[in-house]
Amino acid sequence: MKVLIAMMSHETNTFSPVPTPLTRFGAGRNPAEGPAALSQARGKRSTMSGMVHVADAIGAEIITPIAAGAPPSGPVHDDAYAYMTDRIVSSIGDCDAILLDLHGAMVTQSLEDGEGALLSRIRAMRPDVPIAVGLDMHANLYPAMVENATVIAGYQTYPHIDMFETGVRAAQVLIDSMAGKVTPTMVWGNAPMLPHVMRQGTDDFPNRDLQRRVKEMERGEALVASLFTGFPHADIYNAGLSVVIVTDNDEAKARELRDELLEMAWQNRKSFVYKLEPLADSVGRANDAAESEGNGPVILLDHYDNTASGGSMDTTEVLREILNQGLEDVAAFGIFDPDAVETMIDAGVGSEVTVSLGAKFHLDALEAQSKPLEVTGTVRLISDGAFTVTGPMGTGATMNMGRTVVLDTGKVQIVVISRHVEPYDLGCFTSLGIDPLRKRFLMLKSRIHYRATYKAIAKSIIECAGVGVCTSDYDQLTFKHVRRPIFPLDNLNSDTFREGFPQD
Numbered sequence: 001m002k003v004l005i006a007m008m009s010h011e012t013n014t015f016s017p018v019p020t021p022l023t024r025f026g027a028g029r030n031p032a033e034g035p036a037a038l039s040q041a042r043g044k045r046s047t048m049s050g051m052v053h054v055a056d057a058i059g060a061e062i063i064t065p066i067a068a069g070a071p072p073s074g075p076v077h078d079d080a081y082a083y084m085t086d087r088i089v090s091s092i093g094d095c096d097a098i099l100l101d102l103h104g105a106m107v108t109q110s111l112e113d114g115e116g117a118l119l120s121r122i123r124a125m126r127p128d129v130p131i132a133v134g135l136d137m138h139a140n141l142y143p144a145m146v147e148n149a150t151v152i153a154g155y156q157t158y159p160h161i162d163m164f165e166t167g168v169r170a171a172q173v174l175i176d177s178m179a180g181k182v183t184p185t186m187v188w189g190n191a192p193m194l195p196h197v198m199r200q201g202t203d204d205f206p207n208r209d210l211q212r213r214v215k216e217m218e219r220g221e222a223l224v225a226s227l228f229t230g231f232p233h234a235d236i237y238n239a240g241l242s243v244v245i246v247t248d249n250d251e252a253k254a255r256e257l258r259d260e261l262l263e264m265a266w267q268n269r270k271s272f273v274y275k276l277e278p279l280a281d282s283v284g285r286a287n288d289a290a291e292s293e294g295n296g297p298v299i300l301l302d303h304y305d306n307t308a309s310g311g312s313m314d315t316t317e318v319l320r321e322i323l324n325q326g327l328e329d330v331a332a333f334g335i336f337d338p339d340a341v342e343t344m345i346d347a348g349v350g351s352e353v354t355v356s357l358g359a360k361f362h363l364d365a366l367e368a369q370s371k372p373l374e375v376t377g378t379v380r381l382i383s384d385g386a387f388t389v390t391g392p393m394g395t396g397a398t399m400n401m402g403r404t405v406v407l408d409t410g411k412v413q414i415v416v417i418s419r420h421v422e423p424y425d426l427g428c429f430t431s432l433g434i435d436p437l438r439k440r441f442l443m444l445k446s447r448i449h450y451r452a453t454y455k456a457i458a459k460s461i462i463e464c465a466g467v468g469v470c471t472s473d474y475d476q477l478t479f480k481h482v483r484r485p486i487f488p489l490d491n492l493n494s495d496t497f498r499e500g501f502p503q504d
C-alpha cells in the first residue's frame with residue numbers, strides 16, 4: 001500500500017502583524033520535503049508522527065512531499081500556500097490513502113479556509129481516495145474540510161499533549177476502513193459562540209467536562225469524536241466552536257452525539273467568557289502571592305501577546321509594570337527583538353548596555369499600541385537559541401529561539417529572542433543557565449500552553465492583561481467577517497440552541 005503523509009499547519013491570527021512567508025514553516029528556512037520530511041516526523045510526538053507510526057505498522061510505502069508547520073501569525077502569504085499545496089497535490093499520483101496533519105485554522109491572503117481548499121482540490125483529482133485529517137483543537141471548521149475528508153480527528157487536550165495520539169486516531173480508522181472493518185460516517189456542526197482562549201484549557205470547566213465526554217464517546221458509540229473550541233482571533237465567517245463525529249455507518253447516532261456536545265457547550269457558554277482585571281492590580285498582587293505558602297515561582301502571565309496565538313511577542317507593558325512596581329528576582333520570557341539581540345551581541349557578555357526593547361511591530365488591529373522599553377542592564381549570556389524539548393508538549397522537537405541574549409537588570413533577567421517561540425518548555429530558561437524553579441517570579445508570554453510544564457512547578461499564577469493581538473478583551477478587536485449573531489459579541493439568551501446545525 002502506498003500512503004501519502006504530509007503536514008501543512010498554521011493557526012492564523014488575522015489581527016496579527018507578524019508576516020507568514022514560506023520560511024516561517026521551516027524555522028527560518030524552507031520546510032522539509034521528501035525523505036527529510038519523513039525523518040523529521042519519525043520517532044517524534046507530532047500528529048504527522050502518529051500517522052507515520054500507523055503507516056509503518058502496516059508496512060506501507062510512505063511518500064512525504066512536505067512537513068510544514070509555522071508558529072501562529074498573520075495570514076499565510078499566497079505564494080507560500082501555493083507552494084505547499086502544489087507539493088502535496090503533485091505527489092498524490094496513484095497513492096492508496098492520504099493522511100494529512102493540518103491545523104484547521106489556516107487563513108491565507110486570499111482564502112478563509114486554506115485546508116478546505118486543499119482538500120477540495122485533492123478530492124477533485126481523486127474522488128475515491130480515502131483521506132484522514134488530524135486537526136488542532138483551535139480549528140475553525142468549514143464545510144469543505146468535512147465534505148472532502150473521510151475521517152477527521154482533533155486534539156482532546158489543551159495544552160496540546162495528544163498530537164501523536166490524534167494522528168493515530170485519524171490514521172487508524174482510515175486504515176481499518178480500507179480493510180473493510182468499519183464504514184466511517186461523518187457529520188459536523190457548529191454553535192454560534194467564540195470561546196475565549198484563556199477559558200479553553202482542559203484543566204478547567206467547561207472544556208474539561210466536554211473533552212471527558214468526547215473521550216467517553218470514542219470508547220463506545222463513536223469511532224472518532226472531536227470538539228473544537230475554535231480560534232477566535234480570526235475574523236472569518238466560521239470562527240468558533242464546532243464538533244465532528246465519525247461513527248461506524250450510523251448517521252443518526254453521529255447526529256445525536258454531535259447535538260449533545262453542541263448543546264452542552266452552549267449551555268455552558270458563559271463559563272467560556274474571560275473576566276478582565278486591570279494590569280496594575282494584577283502585578284500589585286504579585287508580592288503577596290510570593291509570600292504565601294508553597295514552593296516555586298509565581299508566574300505572571302503576559303497573555304495578550306503569546307506566540308502560540310499569533311502575538312508579536314514584543315509588547316512591553318507587563319514587563320514595564322513589573323519593573324515599575326520593583327519586583328525582584330524575576331526571569332522574563334521573552335521579548336522578540338532581533339535588532340536588540342544584535343546590539344547586545346556586539347557589546348559582548350559582561351558589558352553594560354542600554355537598549356530600547358520591543359514594540360517594533362505596529363498593531364494595526366488595535367487602538368492601544370505598545371511602547372518601546374528602555375532598559376539598562378548587563379549582557380549575561382549569548383546563545384544560538386536551540387534546544388531539545390523535554391516536556392510533554394512536542395517532546396523531542398528542536399525549539400529554535402534564534403540568537404538569544406539574557407539581559408540582567410539586577411532585579412529582572414530578560415530573555416531577548418530572534419525567533420517567535422512560546423515558552424511551553426522549561427528549556428526556554430534552563431538552556432540559558434536560568435533555573436526557573438529557583439526564581440521568585442517568572443514572566444511568561446503564554447496563555448494556556450505554559451501549563452504543560454510550568455503549572456506543576458508554580459506556586460501560583462497571576463494573569464496579566466498587557467497589550468497585544470491575543471487580547472482577551474474582544475472589545476479591543478473589530479470583527480467584520482464572523483457570522484452574526486455570535487456569543488459573546490452578541491448577547492444570546494436562548495437556553496436551548498438548535499439553529500446552528502444546518503451544515504451537514
Ligand SMILES: [Zn+2]
Binds near residue numbers: 136137138160
Ligand atoms: Zn491549538
